[in-house]
Amino acid sequence: MTNSLLAVRDLQKYYFEQDTLIDSLLGRGQQSVKAVDGISFEIERGETLGLVGESGCGKSTTGETLLRLREATGGSVRFDGQNVFEMGDDDLKAFRKEAQIVFQDPFSSLDPRMTIGDIVAEPLKIHGIPDDSGDASKREWRRDKAGELLERVGLSANQLDRYPHEFSGGQRQRIGIARALALEPDFIVLDEPVSALDVSVQAQVLNLLDDLQDEFGLTYLFIAHDLSVVRHICDRVAVMYLGNIVELGPTADLFESPKHPYTKALLESVPRPSTDEHGRRVEALSGDVPSPRNPPSGCRFRTRCPQVIPPDDLDIDQETYRAVMDLRDALAVGDVNPDHIWEAADPERVDTEAFIEEARSRHVAVELHGEVAGVVDTALSHLTEGDFERARETLRDRFESRCETHRPAVGDVPHPAACHLYEGSPEVTVTETNANTPAEADD
Numbered sequence: 001m002t003n004s005l006l007a008v009r010d011l012q013k014y015y016f017e018q019d020t021l022i023d024s025l026l027g028r029g030q031q032s033v034k035a036v037d038g039i040s041f042e043i044e045r046g047e048t049l050g051l052v053g054e055s056g057c058g059k060s061t062t063g064e065t066l067l068r069l070r071e072a073t074g075g076s077v078r079f080d081g082q083n084v085f086e087m088g089d090d091d092l093k094a095f096r097k098e099a100q101i102v103f104q105d106p107f108s109s110l111d112p113r114m115t116i117g118d119i120v121a122e123p124l125k126i127h128g129i130p131d132d133s134g135d136a137s138k139r140e141w142r143r144d145k146a147g148e149l150l151e152r153v154g155l156s157a158n159q160l161d162r163y164p165h166e167f168s169g170g171q172r173q174r175i176g177i178a179r180a181l182a183l184e185p186d187f188i189v190l191d192e193p194v195s196a197l198d199v200s201v202q203a204q205v206l207n208l209l210d211d212l213q214d215e216f217g218l219t220y221l222f223i224a225h226d227l228s229v230v231r232h233i234c235d236r237v238a239v240m241y242l243g244n245i246v247e248l249g250p251t252a253d254l255f256e257s258p259k260h261p262y263t264k265a266l267l268e269s270v271p272r273p274s275t276d277e278h279g280r281r282v283e284a285l286s287g288d289v290p291s292p293r294n295p296p297s298g299c300r301f302r303t304r305c306p307q308v309i310p311p312d313d314l315d316i317d318q319e320t321y322r323a324v325m326d327l328r329d330a331l332a333v334g335d336v337n338p339d340h341i342w343e344a345a346d347p348e349r350v351d352t353e354a355f356i357e358e359a360r361s362r363h364v365a366v367e368l369h370g371e372v373a374g375v376v377d378t379a380l381s382h383l384t385e386g387d388f389e390r391a392r393e394t395l396r397d398r399f400e401s402r403c404e405t406h407r408p409a410v411g412d413v414p415h416p417a418a419c420h421l422y423e424g425s426p427e428v429t430v431t432e433t434n435a436n437t438p439a440e441a442d443d
């Protein structure tokens with residue numbers, strides 16, 4: 001890309017836990033929560049890049065970190081050629097004028113004690129604008145400017161002295177947009193700007209953002225959890241999962257030919273208005289996003305992926321393989337309790353076959369046959385002696401997937417996907433410290 005306004009390289013934002021004095025005294029090591037784990041992308045001038053993923057994937061943290069509202073752990077962000085993380089006070093002040101943010105919640109992002117005229121004019125005041133207000137006082141100049149901005153976003157200059165609580169959600173978001181425009185920025189991070197709004201109002205705000213982009217030559221990073229929202233406003237879309245970008249491509253390509261199983265699942269869950277599609281099987285993405293405190297080894301998506309890759313020499317259909325992987329995950333996180341299984345199967349704890357049958361009915365969602373059934377039953381039989389390690393090992397030896405031992409990354413191609421199903425997906429060289437699964441994400 002030759003005309004990029006923003007270039008993000010290997011951006012990392014980690015949070016560290018267990019670094020108190022007591023943790024040190026007890027010898028507990030620091031644990032990192034990898035909210036953003038080495039992502040790269042560029043945004044051209046005048047372009048809108050969508051950043052999409054479920055709650056907790058790190059997309060809002062990305063937006064705030066690249067604006068230096070949070071301190072990055074690693075990587076770089078270049079804005080108009082300048083490294084944002086190395087800017088001194090003067091350059092940072094200039095950058096803050098050029099790069100703005102609109103937050104998701106139009107109710108909490110406006111100070112309820114300020115009039116909307118003061119809210120919209122506040123950035124001008126902070127930056128000492130104007131230098132010269134001519135015959136008017138600086139306050140009058142800023143008030144006039146705030147009135148113009150309100151008119152531009154579809155409100156009225158007559159409303160300058162009113163307070164945020166007097167406006168609807170859509171109107172408040174327009175006020176937030178007017179405030180972001182006050183300093184005439186080049187770049188705006190739109191952090192879920194329509195998620196809190198009614199569907200009927202969403203379209204109006206999206207159209208407004210589109211018009212403003214044309215009028216002022218703005219560049220947007222548009223953050224959303226819903227792919228349907230970004231379709232009509234974004235030129236390209238990056239899909240994030242658990243701190244990583246898993247697919248990035250032109251919007252039309254991504255919607256028409258999604259590559260990554262996660263993108264496909266997100267698209268599948270988008271309702272479509274066409275009557276031809278009534279009766280379409282909408283497969284909701286199963287399971288929760290794993291916690292970034294303890295992310296899965298290898299591909300971060302492997303614990304939910306409907307296409308996880310079995311060993312070459314194993315004859316198994318995907319549904320059965322998914323069921324076996326889910327059993328392995330349940331064993332890894334301690335979700336299998338042999339006492340409960342014994343209580344239901346045989347309180348005398350003598351009938352191993354009854355135990356295995358009960359364990360299968362509780363923890364394996366499909367009928368098993370042949371070699372697969374044999375290996376699973378052997379593993380479950382180790383649980384009758386409470387030997388979790390042997391049970392896990394037995395399953396790992398036969399069912400271990402490339403998806404859990406090698407982490408794929410996005411390659412340097414026009415429409416990359418971080419998935420072993422695609423030639424050209426490079427692997428990230430990492431030392432995985434655990435190969436476990438996930439508790440729920442925490443945001």
Ligand code: SF4
Nearest residue numbers: 299302305403419420
């Ligand atoms: S690498 Fe494996 S687990 Fe990850 S998305 Fe591709 S097929 Fe699924």
